Each structure stands twice: as C-alpha cells, then as structure tokens.
Amino acid sequence: MEYSIEQLERYSRHIILQEVGVEGQDKIAAARVLIVGAGGLGCPAALYLAAAGIGTIGIVDGDTVDLSNLQRQIAHHTKDVGREKVLSAAEKMTAINPDVQVRTYQMLLCADNIRDVIREYDFVIDGTDNFPTKFLVNDACVMESIPFSHGGILRFDGQTTTVVPGQSACYRCTFRQPPPPDAVPTCSQAGVLGAIAGMLGTIQAAEALKHATGIGQLLTDTLLSFNALNMSFRRVPLRRQENCPICGTAPTITELVDYQQTACALR
C-alpha cells in the first residue's frame, strides 16, 4: 500500500516496531475483522482496531444503546442513548480513523445467517454476552475455519482464549454445552466493573492484530482468566479433544443449533 505522509505519521508507532514495520501495517490494512457485539467487549475492540488501521471491520449487534450501557460500552456516548449500537460504534470508529471501512450489521446472528456473515472475514472477535451466541460463534467459526477470540466478563472477572479451528482447542472442546438458562447470572443481575470490559476487549483486539500481522503467539490452547480485585492473572492449558462434538475426528454436530436465548457470559 502507498502511504501518504499523514498515514505514515498516523501509523508511525506501529511502523517503528521492528516486528510490525511497513509490511505489518500493510497486513493490518488488508485484514478483515468481524466484531460480534457492540457492547462492553466489542466497543474497546472496535475503537482499537479502527485506530490500528484494520482495513475492513464488521460490527454486528441488534440492540440500541441503553443508559445502563454507558458505564462500560465506551464507543457509545450519552447522546447515543436510543440509537442503534452498530451505527453509534461505526460513527466513533470512522471519527478515529477515516481509512477504515466499517460494515454494520443491525441484526441478531442465528444459525441461518451467521455463516454468510463470518465468511467475509479473516478473524472474528466474540464480544457477545450470552452462551447461545458464544456456542453459535464457535461452531460457525469451526465450520468455516475462521480463527476467533472468545471473551467473557462478569463482576470482577474476565476470561479469554483464541481458537484456530483445526489446530487448537475450540470452545466446545472445553465447554461441551451451554449451561442451563438461569444457571449463570447475567451482568445485569450480578454486575460488572466497567474497566474489566476494557481489559478484556483490548486483549481481544491485540489477538486480532497479532493474527493479522503474524507476530507473537496467539492465545491458543490456553484460557487466560483474571480477577481485578487482587489483579491476578491465570493461564489454564486447554487441549483439543478428539471426541469434541464439533472439531473432533467424528463430529456429531454437523448443522448449527440455535439454543434458547439467555443472557451473559462467564463460566
């Protein structure tokens, strides 16, 4: 890509990194990342990926901005209450960086439409707040062989792992089934410290940038979890399971399933 003087300045702190350079910035510009959910995780991820110059960023969400979202969903401002989240987020992303092409999807992802949407992207960030969609994103990404970052937050805790289908453990290798509805409290029931969303969403954005540039090691086969009260970080090794119902040697899930919609996000 030919950079203008302005763009060289905009991306200079990336370009100066030996591991990134102009070549890495070219890869970032060519990358296509889909963010599922314009909420607590999706907002910081979207802002950092736009700032970084990811060429094409898709953002999916069917909701409108609620006043109670503003405590952590930092792409949405007070004036945006009542607006579609994807439009509010897209406006801030292009305001940070007009180089970026933002595609908005004002919809809920379901078994019927998810594969058509994710197929257009190289990497997916799962910033959803409910288990049915987390399993749907995992299964669809495995079926389409698209790497993705899983993330969940609740109260003072966060957890994340990166999945490269066919190479590393998928979400279902570790968590076979969504928990029963109401078994796990939601953020609206149990609360969440706002800054936790930023901590996790930016880890997910860093994974997307590492995937785009090919630098470092992705957070595969590892569940990173943290607790902000004592600021402890823990890495739990995960293993790909031969008998995984979706990525194993004889998958029993051959079509996508829509589980009953429940809300929110950590187990």
Ligand code: ZN
């Ligand atoms: Zn699996």
